[in-house]
Amino acid sequence: MAESSILTNSTYLSELRYGWVPSGQDRGTLDILWSCLITVTLCCWVATHPNAGSPRDKFYHPFIDRAHLAMVGLLGPEFLLAIALGQFSSARRSVKKFTTDDVTKSVKWTYTYAFFTDMGGMFLTSPDYPEGFPINVEQLHYLVKYGHVDFPDMEQMNIGERNASDNLSRFLTLWQALWFSIIEIQRIAHGLPMTTLELTALSYVYILVGCQICWFKKPSISVPRTIRTKDDIKVQQIRMWAKRHTHEDLPEDPQAWYRTPLDFISGPRWQIGIHWAYYTRWLEILYVPLYSRPIKTKLWDRFPSDEWLPADKGRILFFFAVIPIGFTVWFFAGWNFFFATSIEQILWRVCASYHAVFGVCGYSYYLVAVLKWDKAKTSFDEKCRYREALPSVTTETVVVFEKADDITKTLSTVTTVAISSDGKLKNGDIESQTLSQRRGNEYPAPFTLQWLPPMTIDGILGFLRNNSANRDPQMRLSLTVLFPISIICGLYMLCRLAIWNENFVAMRVQPAGVYVTVNRYMPFWGDG
DSSP: OOHHHHHHOHHHHHSEEESOOOOSSSOOHHHHHHHHHHHHHIIIIITOOOOOOOTTOOTTHHHHHHHHHHHHHHHOHHHHHHHHHHHHHHHHHHHHHHHHHTOSTTOOOOHHHHHHHHTTOEEEEETTEEEEEEOOHHHHHHHHHTTSSOOOOTTTTTOOOOOHHHHHHHHHHHHHHHHHHHHHHHHHHTTOOOOHHHHHHHHHHHHHHHHHHHTTTOOOOSSOEEEEOGGGOOHHHHHHHHHHHTOTTSOSSTTOOSSSTTGGGGOSOOHHHHHHHHHHHHHHHTTOOSSOOOOOBSSOSSOOTTOOOOOOSSHHHHHTTHHHHHHHTGGGGGTTSOOSSHHHHHHHHHHHHHHHHHHHHHHHHHHHHHHHHHHHHHHHHHHHHHHHHSOOOOOSEEEEEEOOSSTTSOOSEEEEEEBOTTSOBSSOSOOSOOHHHHTOSBOOOTTSTTTSOOSSHHHHHHHHHOOOTTOOGGGOOOHHHHHHHHHHHHHHHHHHHHHHHHHHHGGGEEEGGGGOOSOOSSOBSBOO
């Protein structure tokens, strides 16, 4: 039958094809599966950009980090977009800050430099931390601004190490996504049906556009670069200086920190990031870390690739709202698709409706969280600037106390440290080890005696509110918020699983029009 007559023969197009349809003059089942799965794989694998690893990582760890981001994409491509948007927004804020404060010695601070720093590409070393730890772009700005480190030579960092194969993979991904989209648009224009799997694959292409815009300037760095503190000052000296000049609420205990000793510079945590870390922590506890490689030491040696950073509240946020809103209603396009049974059709419509409701509610919560974080961060920065404008506290000694578990017991460590007028230690390093140092830097493994919370109502509720490995107080969540959000997110995961299940189950029977090829010229990975 001629191609033109096939395209106009509604009887032929509506005839059902059962089971496996072989490839021939038109496409078959394998062609559809191949083109869709290749497209989704490229969007979730090649198009993602993990953060830099730890200097102690093995050769396979970059592969694991990319696999975890791919799993995030399979869970929901809009989550990848949110991660990419947060990283882009952080880079954008840093470009403004570095430009305004002019601390770069006439070197233009670019988005690439900002991405490089935020992805853990820069390690700070000092006499008290010889192996170093990652610093983000805001911490680098603080250290350079107040003279704790010299502005690094970004040219010597060799940031543009992305090789030709990486550029080629990007090109192939974009080409496959473009060609796949053209094929499907042609099918729609000719009135030919498509499968739910093709509709799902198109949703990944749609999200890919936003991700690539956000990650366009992000380099591919697997091994971090190192910078040294100025004049070999210790990180503890930097903390003491900060307490006297900018962060008066900073604890005097040199071990009273979470993630890294300079994490206090970054300000308040973001609510969405706390939620995500809470759920990934539960997966780690259950020994199924699907979306994030666990950090097992108190001192972070890398920034997780799935870390959520807050977006800007301005035009960028509203501009990128167009993409998630479109994705929210995406599966309504399959409302009247062919389904083998009425139950499958009802299930698809229920999932499409819940997908839309979740998207609207999720984006609204995301927007509120951004506004709340922006308000808290503005207040935090203003307080630091106000403290900086005040005269320095002229205390000559700092007494560091660490209490034992029972407040009635003798103090376990008392260390007196003399401080000079510029905030530096006179007597060198702190002599005594604190209790947390003696216990070691490794987090206890889940379900061990050291890991278990107190077996009391308060202890269990406290663990449910804050399951972070080091019980970071900023990672605490309200149970009244946590429980409903957990239910909503759990239903969303079931919804996504149902959609993926239908994508493959539906291939057992499809109308003949699904297998009609529109364009037999210039095929790439999968004909249309």
